[in-house]
Amino acid sequence: MSTSTRIFLAVSVFIIIIDSLFVVLNAFFAREALQQHFDSWGDDRRATYSILRDQTLDTMQVLAEIFSRDPQLHALFIEGRDAVISEGGGPGGEEAAIFRTALLKRLQPAWTVARRDFKLRQLHFHIGPASLSFLRVHQPDHYGDRMDNLRHIIVDATADGQRRSGFELGRIYSGLRGVVPIFPTIGKHRGAAIGALEVGTSYQPLLEILEYHTGSDFAVLLKADRVDRAMWDQFRKDLVTLERDDLVVEATTSKCIARVINEVPSNLFEGRSQDQLQIAHFQRADDRWIVVATWPLEDYLSRTRSQGGTPGFVAVCDDVTGEMDAYQRRLATSVIYAIVAFLALEIVLYFAIRNGTRHLQRRVEAATQSIRDLNSALKVRAETDSLTGLLNRTTFYAIAEETRHRVQQQAQGLSVAMIDIDHFKRINDHYGHVIGDQVIRAIAQTLRATVRDGDLVCRYGGEEFLLLLQHPVARDEALEASSTLEAVATRIHAAVSALRIPIDQPDAEIRVTVSVGVTEMHGDEALECAINRADGLLYAAKRGGRNRVVRG
Ligand SMILES: Nc1nc2c(ncn2[C@@H]2O[C@H](COP(=O)(O)OP(=O)(O)OP(=O)(O)O)[C@@H](O)[C@H]2O)c(=O)[nH]1
Known part of the structure; x- marks a missing residue:
């Protein structure tokens, strides 16, 4: 193999290494940029969710406050509560029923408006201590049941007389609830309360607002075992189930969320700290690229007492086929650039070495000729007489x-x-x-x-x-x-x-x-x-x- 071929091959190998490095680095930075884009997307969605959730909880509490301060409602509840107690507790008797009906009638117009305007799912009077259901305005036929081990938010509010809000699973639905204690006299807020008023809404309207503002699909997923323990069967069966049987869909903005969730890597729903955001992107069977972020759902107990663990997850997803196409185009472009640069450099290298070799050859030939001339001149000088040119x-x-x-x-x-x-x-x-x-x-x-x-x-x-x-x-x-x-x-x-x-x-x-x-x-x-x-x-x-x- 000639020296110029060896130089050509060595420089070619060097160019290939630099080229490959360029492609690898470009792929690395493109992937980093994509990951950063998804991370900030996930952070943004979670922040928007948190703001709206807190705002919803505040709204529920304010509404509960407004209803509880109505003197007539207050008086009807006190008399109803006294009737239940005097009639043996539980659902109470006829007298309790009179006050329950009067309370319902008095509330009906306001309830209709509030349900429409604030998407309320629940207006519920509880008798303390703990929780004995007096009137479910949203479901007037169900009353008299105790929820001492289920509705901790009510139990706590009647126990210390403090207002509260939070998410709790319920028998009929799982909701974002605002609770205010009710005292014998309006305005007295000290010590144990005689009851509590609870106003609640579900996650569904909140997710719809989120979708409206962000353009992303949201879902609230609950752990199946928690739902099994909390909900009545006739309401439990209405929830959308998934291929994975450990989660059920509580609320969603997308009908196809079940399909997406079924394909999501399962580590996105594994136990982790309360605040941790998990993000993954993957290609679905229909070739669309999806990015999904999940974070743990807080409920009242996990938030206030760190008990019970997370009841589920919030999931948000977007179709990122466009971004992935751009990312793949960038990778392909860098490979094409690398190939074009390689070929261009190879051509330049080939001609540079060829010209260099020719130039060198000419110089070697010229040097050889001048050595030959010198040798023959020296020979002539050594063999002949310098004055005459005759033999010496x-x-x-x-x-x-x-x-x-x-x-x-x-x-x-x-x-x-x-x-x-x-x-x-x-x-x-x-x-x-x-x-x-x-x-x-x-x-x-x-x-x-x-x-x-x-x-x-x-x-x-x-x-x-x-x-x-x-x-x-x-x-x-x-x-x-x-x-x-x-x-x-x-x-x-x-x-x-x-x-x-x-x-x-x-x-x-x-x-x-x-x-x-x-x-x-x-x-x-x-x-x-x-x-x-x-x-x-x-x-x-x-x-x-x-x-x-x-x-x-
Ligand atoms: N110009 C010149 N003179 C030379 C050279 N080599 C020798 N000579 C001269 O030639 C001369 C020879 O002189 P001689 O040996 O006396 O001989 P000649 O004068 O030729 O006399 P004959 O030989 O006896 O006829 C000397 O003066 C030398 O200096 C040379 O290369 N160039």
């Missing part, structure tokens, strides 16, 4: 040995020629070293041009040149070789003599001559021997007057 002495010896070996195998002959420029010192002295160099270069070129391709030309030192000349014919044809050798040497000598070296001076050109010593190599003779012999012959040519070829 070391390279000459190396190549000459190879040539000698090869030529011997081919039975060819070799000759060595030593050439020296005549009176070169005078040129230097007369024209200077720069011109001297120019002359050396010109001679070198002439030598190179005069010999054949396979021959070697070397600057032996200063103004001296060494040549290795290959014979064009076989070694045994000695005569022809000898004459060819002579011809080559003479040609070199002549070429130099004919040379006119132009210079940038008034007398325009320089002419030079050379002395040449040339000799043929014998058999396996060492190169050094032939060179020494050629050097000796060159010396002979110098001594002989220069400007000549001496062969030996």
Whole structure:
């Protein structure tokens, strides 16, 4: 795998990790936001419920107060109560019935109005101590029963003469009740009361107001065992039952609440502290998303004495399919963003790495080429003479040995020629070293041009040149070789003599001559021997007057 592929894969993995992190964080924050939205929704619904419940209880108490302060009603109740006592308690006798009927008749118009305007379910006169039912205006045929162990709110009010309110389960209905004690004289509010007046309403109207203000569906759910203990059977059977048999519906704003409650996670109705709010959202079988909040219902005993535990729960629910769709859209959008960002980054990464690699390749190629050039320049410099470009002495010896070996195998002959420029010192002295160099270069070129391709030309030192000349014919044809050798040497000598070296001076050109010593190599003779012999012959040519070829 190439480095660029490895980089691409590593960066891709990094992008995938960042992308995944983005999706996970987005999902986390979206879920948090949704949960917060549901929490504040639940808090808001419970707060609205609490305000309206307290307001309803206050209203019940105020109404009870108003009725109890009517002097005629007060007087009729006192006389009725006295009649019951004198007629043996319980329902009383005929005299008690007279006062009960008169009381009912006197109350009827006000009851009709109050029931309509305040949705009253109950107006009930109790005889103290504790509770003996004297008159149920809402159900005049039922009287004379005791509720000492059932209606604690009445028992307490007649015992200490204090007004009270609260929710209590009842035999006919479970209600929000306001109770005021009745004393022998109106306005006297001290000590034990002789009776109490109770005004009550059910949860149903309160839930309807809640629904009107909040737009949410509410239900009051009672524990089935508590209802079984408190209610008369003929009223108990009217309550809506649920699939779960531990709860019954006391009041609701939604006909389909039973269906919702049946699907709610059951921990929403488990025991918990009085104030605790539980919220859950879930998808129903019909694909609608529902959010449900529940909190414990307070009754008179659980509120005032922390006894008996909660009698049930208040439940509120809303259809949040729109919010859940938006939440799921947000999740899907973040995934799409992540994929698009990933693809875009991958494309950018691909081209960046490709361009980077190409750029790098070009730089490497350029660097390699310049190293090659440098190497060949160094090679040329190491192998050649810098002034003339001819082979230097070391390279000459190396190549000459190879040539000698090869030529011997081919039975060819070799000759060595030593050439020296005549009176070169005078040129230097007369024209200077720069011109001297120019002359050396010109001679070198002439030598190179005069010999054949396979021959070697070397600057032996200063103004001296060494040549290795290959014979064009076989070694045994000695005569022809000898004459060819002579011809080559003479040609070199002549070429130099004919040379006119132009210079940038008034007398325009320089002419030079050379002395040449040339000799043929014998058999396996060492190169050094032939060179020494050629050097000796060159010396002979110098001594002989220069400007000549001496062969030996
Ligand atoms: N310009 C120049 N001069 C060089 C170079 N190498 C050697 N010389 C000079 O060549 C001259 C050689 O002089 P000599 O050895 O006396 O020989 P010559 O004057 O050529 O006389 P003969 O060889 O006896 O004909 C010296 O002055 C050197 O300084 C070079 O590379 N460039």
